[in-house]
Amino acid sequence: MEFFFPEDNLTRAVPEETRIASLTAQPYPDGRRLRVNLEITPFQKRPYLEVSLQDAEGQEVASANIVEPMSWKLEFTMHLRGELRNPYTLHARLYYPEGPSDEPHQFSFDVQPAPPPPPAPDSDQ
Numbered sequence: 001m002e003f004f005f006p007e008d009n010l011t012r013a014v015p016e017e018t019r020i021a022s023l024t025a026q027p028y029p030d031g032r033r034l035r036v037n038l039e040i041t042p043f044q045k046r047p048y049l050e051v052s053l054q055d056a057e058g059q060e061v062a063s064a065n066i067v068e069p070m071s072w073k074l075e076f077t078m079h080l081r082g083e084l085r086n087p088y089t090l091h092a093r094l095y096y097p098e099g100p101s102d103e104p105h106q107f108s109f110d111v112q113p114a115p116p117p118p119p120a121p122d123s124d125q
Contacts, residue, residue, distance in 0.1 A: 012042045012044045013043055014044055014045075015044070015099050016099075018040065018041055018043045018044075018047055018096075018102065019040070019094065019102045020094050020102055021040060021041055021072075022037070023038050023039075023090065023092050023105045023106070023107045024036075024107055025088075025090045025107055026109075027109070027110075027111040027112065029115075030114045031084060031111055032114070033077050033078070033079055034053065034062070034080060034090075034111070035075065035076075036051065036074075036077070036090065037073075037074070037075050038073075038074045039072060039073050040069075040074075040094060041072065045096070046068035046070070047068070047069070048065070048066065048068065048095055048096065049064075049065070049074075049094055050065055050091075050092070051064045051066070051090065051091065051092045052064075052091045053089070053091075054088065055082070055088055056086055057085055059085075061080055061081045061088070062078040062079060064076065064078060084111055086111060088108065088109055088110070089106050089107070090108075091104055091106050092104065092105045093105075
């Protein structure tokens with residue numbers, strides 16, 4: 001019974017050929033969150049993913065582990081900890097616990113601080 005993969009005529013890679021196809025990130029306007037987009041080659045067996053975010057000093061400020069994703073197109077939000085220290089580097093690694101792994105991928109970017117809140121209305125009137 002085939003319940004995991006729909007009939008979509010995609011060629012699915014074996015674990016040895018499963019790779020990260022693209023990795024991008026876009027900061028939210030609040031300067032505290034990051035939208036991560038990660039695309040994997042269509043796979044026969046679901047891989048594992050490790051994603052970490054490091055600041056300019058090499059300190060890890062966010063991380064995520066994704067176990068056996070259902071889809072090869074992933075979008076998720078990471079929250080930035082601490083003060084802003086540009087540039088940031090996003091690292092992603094695809095692997096199988098008992099098997100092969102892909103070369104790590106990285107993506108560097110800057111995060112802009114959130115704009116200051118608007119001034120409070122004058123209450124003297």
